[in-house]
Amino acid sequence: MSEPLLAVRDLHAWYGEGQALHGVNLDVFRGETVTLLGRNGVGKTTTLRAIMGLVRKRTGSVTFNGADLIGLPLHRVAHQGIGFVPEERGIFATLTVDENLILPPVVAKGGMSVDEIFELFPNLKERRNSPGTRLSGGEQQMLAIARILRTGVQMLLLDEPTEGLAPVIVQRIGELLATLKKRGMTILLVEQNFRFAARIADRFYLMEHGKVLEAFPVGELGAHTELLHEVLGV
Amino acid sequence: MSELTLQERRTAASVRLEWGLVALGVAALIAAPFFIYPIFVMKMLCFALFACAFNLLLGYTGLLSFGHATFFGGAAYFCAYAVKAWGWPPEAGILLGMGGAALLGLVMGFLAIRRQGIYFAMITLALAQMFYFFCVQAPFTEGEDGIQGVPRGSLFGIVDLNVTMNMYYVVLAIFLIGVFAIWRIVNSPFGMILRSIRENENRAISLGYSVGRYKLAAFVMSAALAGLAGATKAIVFQFATLTDVTWQMSGEVILMNLLGGIGTMVGPVVGAGLVVGLENTLATSGFPVTIATGLIFMVCVLVFRRGIVGEIYARWLAPAAAGRDR
Amino acid sequence: MTMIFGIPIQALLGQLLVGLINGSFYAMLSLGLAVIFGLLRIINFAHGALYMLGAFIGYLLLVHVGIGYWPALVLVPLAVGLFGMAVERAALSRLYRIDPLYGLLFTFGMALVIEGVFRFYYGVSGNPYAVPALLAGGTNLGFMFLPNYRGWVVLASLVVCIGTWLLIEKTRLGSYLRAATENPELVQAFGVNVPLLLTLTYGLGAALAGLAGILAAPVYQVSPLMGSDLIIVVFAVVVIGGMGSILGAIVTGYMLGLAEGLTKVFYPEASNLVVFVIMAIVLLLRPAGLFGRDA
Numbered sequence: 001m002s003e004p005l006l007a008v009r010d011l012h013a014w015y016g017e018g019q020a021l022h023g024v025n026l027d028v029f030r031g032e033t034v035t036l037l038g039r040n041g042v043g044k045t046t047t048l049r050a051i052m053g054l055v056r057k058r059t060g061s062v063t064f065n066g067a068d069l070i071g072l073p074l075h076r077v078a079h080q081g082i083g084f085v086p087e088e089r090g091i092f093a094t095l096t097v098d099e100n101l102i103l104p105p106v107v108a109k110g111g112m113s114v115d116e117i118f119e120l121f122p123n124l125k126e127r128r129n130s131p132g133t134r135l136s137g138g139e140q141q142m143l144a145i146a147r148i149l150r151t152g153v154q155m156l157l158l159d160e161p162t163e164g165l166a167p168v169i170v171q172r173i174g175e176l177l178a179t180l181k182k183r184g185m186t187i188l189l190v191e192q193n194f195r196f197a198a199r200i201a202d203r204f205y206l207m208e209h210g211k212v213l214e215a216f217p218v219g220e221l222g223a224h225t226e227l228l229h230e231v232l233g234v
Numbered sequence: 235m236s237e238l239t240l241q242e243r244r245t246a247a248s249v250r251l252e253w254g255l256v257a258l259g260v261a262a263l264i265a266a267p268f269f270i271y272p273i274f275v276m277k278m279l280c281f282a283l284f285a286c287a288f289n290l291l292l293g294y295t296g297l298l299s300f301g302h303a304t305f306f307g308g309a310a311y312f313c314a315y316a317v318k319a320w321g322w323p324p325e326a327g328i329l330l331g332m333g334g335a336a337l338l339g340l341v342m343g344f345l346a347i348r349r350q351g352i353y354f355a356m357i358t359l360a361l362a363q364m365f366y367f368f369c370v371q372a373p374f375t376e377g378e379d380g381i382q383g384v385p386r387g388s389l390f391g392i393v394d395l396n397v398t399m400n401m402y403y404v405v406l407a408i409f410l411i412g413v414f415a416i417w418r419i420v421n422s423p424f425g426m427i428l429r430s431i432r433e434n435e436n437r438a439i440s441l442g443y444s445v446g447r448y449k450l451a452a453f454v455m456s457a458a459l460a461g462l463a464g465a466t467k468a469i470v471f472q473f474a475t476l477t478d479v480t481w482q483m484s485g486e487v488i489l490m491n492l493l494g495g496i497g498t499m500v501g502p503v504v505g506a507g508l509v510v511g512l513e514n515t516l517a518t519s520g521f522p523v524t525i526a527t528g529l530i531f532m533v534c535v536l537v538f539r540r541g542i543v544g545e546i547y548a549r550w551l552a553p554a555a556a557g558r559d560r
Numbered sequence: 561m562t563m564i565f566g567i568p569i570q571a572l573l574g575q576l577l578v579g580l581i582n583g584s585f586y587a588m589l590s591l592g593l594a595v596i597f598g599l600l601r602i603i604n605f606a607h608g609a610l611y612m613l614g615a616f617i618g619y620l621l622l623v624h625v626g627i628g629y630w631p632a633l634v635l636v637p638l639a640v641g642l643f644g645m646a647v648e649r650a651a652l653s654r655l656y657r658i659d660p661l662y663g664l665l666f667t668f669g670m671a672l673v674i675e676g677v678f679r680f681y682y683g684v685s686g687n688p689y690a691v692p693a694l695l696a697g698g699t700n701l702g703f704m705f706l707p708n709y710r711g712w713v714v715l716a717s718l719v720v721c722i723g724t725w726l727l728i729e730k731t732r733l734g735s736y737l738r739a740a741t742e743n744p745e746l747v748q749a750f751g752v753n754v755p756l757l758l759t760l761t762y763g764l765g766a767a768l769a770g771l772a773g774i775l776a777a778p779v780y781q782v783s784p785l786m787g788s789d790l791i792i793v794v795f796a797v798v799v800i801g802g803m804g805s806i807l808g809a810i811v812t813g814y815m816l817g818l819a820e821g822l823t824k825v826f827y828p829e830a831s832n833l834v835v836f837v838i839m840a841i842v843l844l845l846r847p848a849g850l851f852g853r854d855a
């Protein structure tokens with residue numbers, strides 16, 4: 001088997017005094033969509049933030065495309081080809097939609113142009129001059145994803161993209177992710193919406209207490225129903 | 235500025251050691267005028283009380299006032315004027331100075347507590363500058379000359395303050411009373427609430443404390459005690475001038491706290507001693523005082539935020555707390 | 561002679577012009593403070609000292625190197641900006657993670673040192689800086705006599721303020737700056753070198769202060785003390801305007817300069833108190849400041 005695009009080994013992370021991750025191991029291969037499952041507070045978001053370097057206090061190794069991310073300053077990480085869409089979406093109120101869209105620097109060729117993005121998200125085009133936070137929740141989420149697509153990254157870290165959104169919008173985001181997948185984008189997704197995740201993911205990591213409890217492909221979902229019931233309570 | 239002030243958790247041994255040191259310190263102060271030029275020690279004591287009063291606000295309430303010269307210098311003017319122009323006895327003059335400072339503190343505090351943090355500092359600085367301009371223009375301050383030749387008189391009509399040693403022990407008594415008052419305030423239930431405001435203002439609000447009133451009360455107390463120090467200084471040196479109401483003076487008292495240790499009882503005293511000592515030394519050396527104080531400020535902020543006494547506590551007296559303090 | 565409220569109109573306009581000049585400097589300095597505070601969360605107490613530094617560098621360039629006003633107008637902001645960037649790299653960058661009050665204290669110390677050094681070498685007396693030949697003399701506007709240099713100062717400061725505003729509101733660099741003001745970590749995670757942005761921002765603020773200084777040199781005397789009193793007034797301006805808005809800082813600066821000028825006409829004794837009085841009133845009526853968004 002080929003080398004994973006993203007390899008996380010024995011990742012520990014701390015928020016102040018409190019330890020949030022206790023040795024996370026996971027791999028994401030090129031072109032895959034992988035979902036982190038788990039209850040609130042088990043460290044899914046922290047895992048994404050620690051991969052990006054947004055959680056500074058961390059040990060272990062994070063390798064992306066052969067490069068070690070742990071030693072890099074925060075602003076160098078994106079340039080390796082990883083884009084991050086935070087849970088709170090991070091749309092800037094003092095920037096227009098347009099400015100929000102072109103804020104993240106292009107890190108590699110192959111990203112979408114602004115015109116392509118507006119074709120994909122006509123709503124954003126209509127409101128390109130209004131402040132970013134005037135958009136609806138769904139539009140903000142679209143914008144948060146769209147601006148990363150412009151940068152040409154190979155991999156997306158997506159934190160709960162469907163949280164708090166109407167079913168119609170959730171479906172649109174599902175379609176969007178499917179499109180991205182077809183284009184070869186690698187995706188690491190944190191998702192509470194299990195049914196949403198089941199539709200688009202190739203593999204799952206089930207997390208508990210800051211560790212990975214179990215890893216399985218989408219085909220073995222049925223075999224893990226009981227475990228998922230027990231751990232997630234779904 | 236809570237993150238670097240000390241945890242108040244100490245061992246019994248360290249408490250005994252502290253009281254021993256305090257007793258030693260008081261004994262040293264009683265003996266001091268026989269070994270050191272008494273005027274110099276009195277100056278130190280006045281500034282030390284000023285610094286302690288300031289620390290009540292910064293160290294225990296977490297409010298950085300950049301305008302405390304108003305209370306120190308203002309009280310000096312009030313006291314000097316009452317004693318010289320109205321012939322009041324020194325104790326009445328000092329009380330008037332204190333009361334005047336408290337009143338100024340009430341006004342300044344009332345305005346300043348409407349904003350927090352950095353704005354609080356800027357507002358106090360601006361209001362103090364306003365008071366400075368007032369003092370420059372008001373006739374009773376006698377402008378650039380200041381109020382000169384203030385008679386020391388005699389305390390309660392009994393103790394002749396023109397005798398240096400008498401004056402010294404009165405100043406020492408005022409200093410000890412002032413510091414004791416601060417110590418009591420800090421360790422009272424009221425002081426505990428102040429500290430909880432310092433640690434987390436929003437939590438204090440959610441616990442139902444009217445934080446604004448507590449802040450204002452702390453501000454007024456701090457102003458009154460700063461006034462006590464300033465008025466006493468006016469009696470000792472027999473003058474009150476513009477120097478004591480400048481923003482440089484407000485900065486100096488911050489420096490004393492920063493250098494000695496914000497939020498410790500002894501730190502401001504040590505800091506005041508060092509700053510006054512340093513200024514005395516530099517005054518004869520020709521090296522500009524402002525450069526020295528500025529450099530100390532920069533160094534303290536960059537590498538020494540606990541101050542001297544704070545570092546001693548953290549390293550030797552409260553090693554358990556030291557780890558948490560980073 | 562025309563009179564308004566018993567005041568000759570020439571005197572009124574004259575004082576308003578003085579107010580407008582002062583307001584120009586308030587605006588430029590509070591603008592710089594607001595830019596720095598927005599991103600670095602530091603109140604730059606040394607802003608007055610940097611302004612003085614600008615005036616002094618201009619003066620020294622003229623006296624010792626023979627470099628005149630016009631080249632100095634470029635060289636001085638550059639020099640002060642570079643100095644600011646060096647300070648940010650060496651010291652301020654270590655203070656971002658702690659209470660912002662420490663930043664205030666550090667820059668206070670810095671102001672003392674800068675001022676102290678110049679006082680030590682040049683004393684406290686003012687040094688005159690001649691108005692450049694091109695702007696010498698004045699123009700008769702019909703209703704009043706306008707010294708050319710003063711007109712230039714008002715014009716230049718307007719251009720500088722509007723230019724800075726456009727830079728922040730309308731350019732890509734400005735959008736980085738605004739975004740980083742809201743959420744520096746996320747902007748950095750997007751791949752923007754935020755530490756560099758912080759350095760540049762402090763450099764920009766310092767350069768603005770330096771530029772104000774060289775503009776001020778021919779108006780006021782070049783003296784080591786010219787910055788420290790000014791900075792306190794500018795702090796009051798900033799409290800009145802609130803630092804949430806760049807435009808607010810600029811407008812408040814001009815307004816207060818004019819208010820000061822008017823006071824000089826009608827009640828001269830209070831002219832150096834009026835800004836503080838207005839601050840007190842604003843605090844009573846609108847504690848967050850006129851344009852304030854943050855408490």
